[in-house]
Amino acid sequence: MPFSYHDKVLIQSLYEAKGYSSRKLINEFPQKRWKRRGLDELLKKIRETGSVDRRDGSGRPRTSRTEDNVHAVEDLIVSQEDKPQSHRSTRQISRETGIPQTTVRRIVRHDLGLKCLKRRRAHELTAANKLSRVTRSKQLLRRFSTADTAFIWFTDEKVFTVAAPSNKQNDRLYAPLNTPKKHVAPERLLRERPTFSKSVMVSVGVSKLGCTELIFVEPGVKVNGAYYRDVLLTQNLLPVMKHIAPNTFVFQQDGAPAHRARETVELLRRETPDFISPDQWPANSPDLNPVDYEIWGVMQERVYQTKVRDVDELRQRLLNVWHSIDQRVIDTAIDQWRARLKACVRAKGGHFEQML
Numbered sequence: 001m002p003f004s005y006h007d008k009v010l011i012q013s014l015y016e017a018k019g020y021s022s023r024k025l026i027n028e029f030p031q032k033r034w035k036r037r038g039l040d041e042l043l044k045k046i047r048e049t050g051s052v053d054r055r056d057g058s059g060r061p062r063t064s065r066t067e068d069n070v071h072a073v074e075d076l077i078v079s080q081e082d083k084p085q086s087h088r089s090t091r092q093i094s095r096e097t098g099i100p101q102t103t104v105r106r107i108v109r110h111d112l113g114l115k116c117l118k119r120r121r122a123h124e125l126t127a128a129n130k131l132s133r134v135t136r137s138k139q140l141l142r143r144f145s146t147a148d149t150a151f152i153w154f155t156d157e158k159v160f161t162v163a164a165p166s167n168k169q170n171d172r173l174y175a176p177l178n179t180p181k182k183h184v185a186p187e188r189l190l191r192e193r194p195t196f197s198k199s200v201m202v203s204v205g206v207s208k209l210g211c212t213e214l215i216f217v218e219p220g221v222k223v224n225g226a227y228y229r230d231v232l233l234t235q236n237l238l239p240v241m242k243h244i245a246p247n248t249f250v251f252q253q254d255g256a257p258a259h260r261a262r263e264t265v266e267l268l269r270r271e272t273p274d275f276i277s278p279d280q281w282p283a284n285s286p287d288l289n290p291v292d293y294e295i296w297g298v299m300q301e302r303v304y305q306t307k308v309r310d311v312d313e314l315r316q317r318l319l320n321v322w323h324s325i326d327q328r329v330i331d332t333a334i335d336q337w338r339a340r341l342k343a344c345v346r347a348k349g350g351h352f353e354q355m356l
Helices: 004-018 020-027 034-049 067-077 090-097 102-110 126-142 226-244 262-271 290-303 311-324 329-333 337-348
Strands: 150-159 198-207 250-251
Touching: 004 034, 034 311, 067 090, 067 102, 090 102, 090 198, 126 337, 150 226, 150 262, 150 290, 150 311, 198 226, 198 311, 198 329, 226 262, 290 311, 290 329, 329 337
Parallel strands: 150 250
Antiparallel strands: 150 198
């Protein structure tokens, strides 16, 4: 454990005035947890130099983290108030200032006390969206207690493509230092993606009572109101829910046009014990649907672990992954629902992921 400056002064005073040895110092100040070896070295330095101060030129030089360099990094690492998105990366700062990138990182962390946070994509929210989200989140919190959420069936649709979604930030390739880039095989450097990647659309319903099968939308079909009612609801989703919880479930859907159509609402009034109507569900709120904020992400991560060859393989992988998801994953996602509603209220309808 290193000695503080005050410790060094105390040790020097006791050594010079009373001749304290390292053993005596340890016995007198057990709470300091000093080590005998460190004390012996410090006492030797005092005997040889008569001081506890560091000698000029000793220790690691800090020439790179000078006051001027700290100010230079501070000016570039954070966006200017009148110029959003004007910040630089540590690599860009290093190129512009000539300060080594490792030193830039040390300045950012130790001198400026900053840490790097990853930006995420999110829906743009208008003032009307935020007001709707606050109002309806409060209504849902009043309507559904923690116990009630076990009876809600959350539903959603998603398109999965054969070509895996790419994350450019984490898609890196390492090659030997002396290898010119032109000598690296193109198939290693390039991630090919078809101009129009084939895809499949799927629909699911999840609850703490159980889940539906993974429902595939027929190729080339547009999910309009009629298809949503006649196929997805009447033939697939509602029969499963009625079988598992005949008279006790609550149906949830987002505000897609096919979902809020008048005929769809009338069907749900007739065929479900209860449902969250379009004027009760917050608009532009995938962050409030467990299927959207958790289940699709789990599936996407597992489906694209290796390259998908074609649509048939994509369909099979989706089925395999869906059947492999443990009910506890779904329960955990649904348990977060009320906490997310409360976070939405605290954020006044704005984005709240950073608050969780």
